[in-house]
Amino acid sequence: MSQSVETLRQEFRSASDAAKDSKDLEAIRIRFLGKKGAITALLKSLGELPPEERREAGARINTLKDELSQALDNEIAKRGATEQEQKLKVERPDVTLPGTLPLPGSIHPVTRVAQEIADIFLSMGFFLADGPEVEEEYYNFEALNVPAHHPARDMQDTFYLETGRVLRTQTSPVQIRTMEQMKPPLKMIALGKVYRRDSDITHSPMFHQMEGLVVGENVTMSDLKGTLVMFAETMFGKRPFRFRPSYFPFTEPSAEMDIQCIFCHGNGCKICKGTGWMEILGCGMVNPKVFEAVKYDTEKFTGFAFGMGIERQAMLRYGINDIRLLFGSDIRFLRQF
Ligand code: DAH
Numbered sequence: 001m002s003q004s005v006e007t008l009r010q011e012f013r014s015a016s017d018a019a020k021d022s023k024d025l026e027a028i029r030i031r032f033l034g035k036k037g038a039i040t041a042l043l044k045s046l047g048e049l050p051p052e053e054r055r056e057a058g059a060r061i062n063t064l065k066d067e068l069s070q071a072l073d074n075e076i077a078k079r080g081a082t083e084q085e086q087k088l089k090v091e092r093p094d095v096t097l098p099g100t101l102p103l104p105g106s107i108h109p110v111t112r113v114a115q116e117i118a119d120i121f122l123s124m125g126f127f128l129a130d131g132p133e134v135e136e137e138y139y140n141f142e143a144l145n146v147p148a149h150h151p152a153r154d155m156q157d158t159f160y161l162e163t164g165r166v167l168r169t170q171t172s173p174v175q176i177r178t179m180e181q182m183k184p185p186l187k188m189i190a191l192g193k194v195y196r197r198d199s200d201i202t203h204s205p206m207f208h209q210m211e212g213l214v215v216g217e218n219v220t221m222s223d224l225k226g227t228l229v230m231f232a233e234t235m236f237g238k239r240p241f242r243f244r245p246s247y248f249p250f251t252e253p254s255a256e257m258d259i260q261c262i263f264c265h266g267n268g269c270k271i272c273k274g275t276g277w278m279e280i281l282g283c284g285m286v287n288p289k290v291f292e293a294v295k296y297d298t299e300k301f302t303g304f305a306f307g308m309g310i311e312r313q314a315m316l317r318y319g320i321n322d323i324r325l326l327f328g329s330d331i332r333f334l335r336q337f
Helices: 002-018 022-033 038-048 051-091 109-123 151-155 173-181 221-236 288-293 310-318 323-327
Strands: 127-129 134-136 165-167 186-195 206-216 241-248 251-260 277-286 302-309
Touching (some): 002 038, 022 051, 038 051, 109 127, 173 206, 206 221, 221 251, 221 277, 221 302, 277 288
Antiparallel strands (some): 277 302
16 A cells, blocks of 8 residues: 555656646646545555555545645646646737727618708707507508508508508608697698518518698698698708608698708719609698598698608708618718718
């Protein structure tokens, strides 16, 4: 037994002398002092000794155990310190190198334009109304004078959900929801996401719209014109505009408003597709059928409404020709705003 204690001591010495780093030392700890290590094996073999020798042999093994563990601790402390020093020498940070600045966030162009448009109307005394994106077909279509099978439903490729529900294709249903809850007169805008089954360089399956509605006694087409011209001039600067006759089921008469192209000043360019004009919104006098749906007195009240795509306004404003850029989250694109 004294023989094996001595052999183990020797083996330990040469192993620890050969150890190159703290990893090697850890391996040595496991080999000699671990649960399945050499010392444990030695202690287990005590049983094979005659009883009178066991006590002394046990004591010697334990001394060896303390000795090895002490030696290992010392060695690890020593090596650890040198390794740390070495590392610091090699990895010393160069405080003269330029740092990496965190990128400051900024407001997305769609949000920015939406806020600007909303501010213009809020400053004219409109209030902001809200409605759900998952909408009843009734509000999105029927109440807006688009009955089932009406050809006008084809104007908007709809995402249909479970019975009677759709992802709203327009913010116009907020007109109905607001009128159901309020008596005229009122001046409201609504802003939010709308959805259509459409995707190409100028269409995205989700986009944003801003809706407007004014109802009162003696509201006329000149009020519509005055309000929308005021909006367009604040938004795009004073420039020629025109109203073209159009069709929407919920307005009669209906129109679309164009302003002179802000890039070519009417000469025709890529952004206005050579026409010299940019279409900015749809509008019209509220169709009495819509008032009937919300039980407003059509003899007493008239109104006008308008709707516009926010992405479209942003694209016109900044001369962006692909709507997908607005949703691509490419930092190089977004940084320009
Ligand atoms: N809802 C129409 C669309 O999505 C836009 C619109 C046109 C809204 C005329 C209106 C309006 O309120 O009067 O194409």
